[in-house]
Amino acid sequence: MASIRAYLRASTADQDASRARSALESFASEHGQQVVSWYTENESGAKASRTELQRLLDDANHGDVVLVEQVDRLTRLSRADWDSLKGAMKDAGLRVVSMDLPTSHAAMRTGEAGDGFTERMLDAVNDMLMDMLAAVSRKDYDDRRRRQAEGIESAKQQGRFKGRQPDKEKHRRILELRRQGNSIRKTADLIGCSPATVQRAERLAAEGQQ
Template structure:
């Protein structure tokens, strides 16, 4: 089977371009993640890695859609190879069934990682410049309605921490950080 994997970084980004490519390539099954590629802990990627079996081919539009660093890329491809699954990156024309394809995979993986580092560096430089000009204030703090009341009830023992987090729709780290700063 031909298995397609698509990734975009955010919920707002469009997958249509990649979906059209997969349809043109005759992909039988498709997995789509809307998540950062900074690590391999993506739900659809994990499902796909579990699903594929010997003789399948995993097709991606480009290496950067599959992995953002060389280590993850090589580990994922090694897992696929161990299962007898071929990996093809359309943009870079990489086919891991050949020694040249394996070599090119490593080279392009390193280039994709370098590109990601350049993006992050430019982002940091842009933020620093904007801060210097007083135009960047950072992310607005999360202040859910009723925060003070829920924290008071939690401290009084009327709510468990889990109930308080659920009511406020906060992660544990955010909840405890806010509770620590809350003077009561």
């Protein structure tokens, strides 16, 4: 029996990577399935080496499903890195299901008898569309990086660039919850942020930057 393994990713420590968990749980349930393992991390999708993604690949068995909210949660990789990841998943016998790619949803219906030719055709269409969405995701990443660099350069020339500033109100609430004895994970859940954000707030406070 194939296992459903959900992968959740956010780009920065200030984002909640587990935000889409309930949506993925509902999606799996609607297809008569249950997520057996969750892999959550805060890393750029343009980074080929990701701890939780690698753990998923190590844990998975042939025929398992990698479930994601959107293709860009899995990849904003360059073409070469995406081809490498796609090849590793194919070699492991994994199938990717993305909520934003309807052609991939058939992989959730394990156990259904199907026409072998039709299944191969669907896989081919799905692979093509997955490649297209991966390319769009990378282009969006490159465009945002370019616009960000242009904005920073413009701000520097005008003497307005101060770098990214911490959310002082959020950090104040984090520190208050930690003083009350809440764990890092509990504080992150109450605030709606990642554990890394809690640790960052405490580090800045210790450095006297709060």
